[in-house]
Amino acid sequence: MDREAEKSRILIFGGTGYIGKHMVRASVSLGHPTSIYVRPAAAPQTRTLSLDLRREFHSAGVRIIEGELEEHEKMVAALKEADVVISALAYPQVPDQLKIIDAIVAAGNIKRFLPSDFGCEEDKITPLPPFQEFLEKKRKIRRATEAAGIPFTFVAANCLAAYLVNILLHPHDLHGEIVVYGNGEANAVLNYEEDVGKYTIKVANDPRARNRVVTYRPEPNIISQNRLISLWEEKTGRSFKRVYVPEEDLVKLSQTLPPPDNIPVSILHSIFVKGDLMSYDINEDDLEASRLYPEMQYTTIDHLLDVFLTDPPEPPAMAAFK
Template identity: 35%
Template sequence: MSKSKILVVGGTGYIGKRIVKASLSQGHPTYVLMRREIGFDIDKLQMLLSFKEQGARLVEGSFSDHQSLVDAVKQVDVVICTLSGVQFRSHNILLQLKLVDAIKEVGNIKRFVHSEFRTDPSRMGHSLEYGKETFVDKMVIRKAIEDAKIPYTYISANCLGGYVVGNLSQPGSLVPPRNRVSIYGDGNQKVVFMDEDDVATYTVKSIDDSRTLNKTLYLRPHKNILTHNELIEKWEKLTNQTFEKVHISTKDFLASMEEVGDQVAKAGLVRIYHIYYEGCSMNFKIGKEGEEASELYPEVRYTSVDEYLRRYL
């Protein structure tokens, strides 16, 4: 069976570049949208050219030019949008809605994966106010996709390792703490930690799979479901070190959030709250609305938390 042609939108981003790599490695004809707005961003241009050298086709387009998006979409079977989460703030939600309009007009796309890749927004209607707009925006896009009857797969990848594994989920740094670590609540909520390359692998695996059509693909590989306590214990074992542990109560954590002025930082703390105090990645059973990735694709050798942590030694 021939492989679907995939257009990656946002291919130079954190997840996007990994989607391009996974698409190529799995043998898909891979197209990457090269936005005219790239300007003088030399790093992005060099990355795009490297994709071309690896076999991807660069397709010029712009969100300010509807026809260019239509022309890009016409060339492929699948669209995977990986725009940064920052793009959901303020008026930038329009970017993905414009992409939805182009896909709807063309009418040939057999699967659309839009930019989620973390917590399932359909389960976050109760979110704290500071970070709620991201979830609300994602649900607006979902509604547009479903109203247009565009075939879709939503990806719920939970916690990306680069943000929460290497730093033991300590805000303000991306590297491990030296001797003291904060633990949220009792530290016993189950959390799903994911290697970003594995997120891309599972995503591309799903796009030609009828079992994931119009469903959410939840990434919950067994070895990567840990509590905060277990994550810290793994690092202590690897480093032969014992940390001073400070447990932060729900009340104290919420109070500390009130003192944070930067809204982006505050939104990040909201994520920590929902992940570690509420256990939002594992506090529900997957029903008919979804499938679990590692069960569908047992052949994927995913990166364990232990392996991910060793990078920081």
């Protein structure tokens, strides 16, 4: 059988976004016929970065379909040319995935749908109210997917590592202070964005992951703030003053800051004070990405800090904090 015939046709919504672009690149590198559904280039919301990525993807053989999420028939037509659908839409567009679900039902041929999760395992944690409300919108999409009978994979990718390293360590700055949330001892899970892209393409095509939740929790990427700072100090040969923000301050800010500014504070509390990402066990029957694909070479936090030393990624916009 022709190997190309075995490859799933993958359609990605949000493919020019912060995490979506890594999924597109991974899909192409793994040999899948890949399409992206994006806003028209002339739309007011279309950014220069998106246009640059479209040129990159076009050169790589990616099919670019321009349309809005309100264009039901156009989406159905695009879906009929796909086997797997991945949504990497940013948080403000999460509720709009109901339109994608409606189009998937109408198309009737999709073998797997991955909605825009790629953060914490929202069905297993109870964070502060602003983050809870944030997650409830994602839970609604999960429940709608299940109710529609669409084969799915839900992904708990945990933290996007390059983004969080920029937030926590400010490696582009030369100041000598680093803010620590809580006491700095809660463990989090930081996965490099490129690896999140690769794992996502793999699970999207893996029959073991059908109608399952997959967690990305490689052991070397479980780390506390204090350990992360110590590693950074070892690699840079510098010593940083640690400025601790007490839990009660974060809770108060979550109650007093106006939306949406209260959401990032609540996320920081969930991850780095409560340790929500490590609040549940991964059992033998659960699906964890590094166990599913032991052959895949992923980027450890230790290696990622080496990358920041030699060629630091530019800090992304706060809107990428999903």
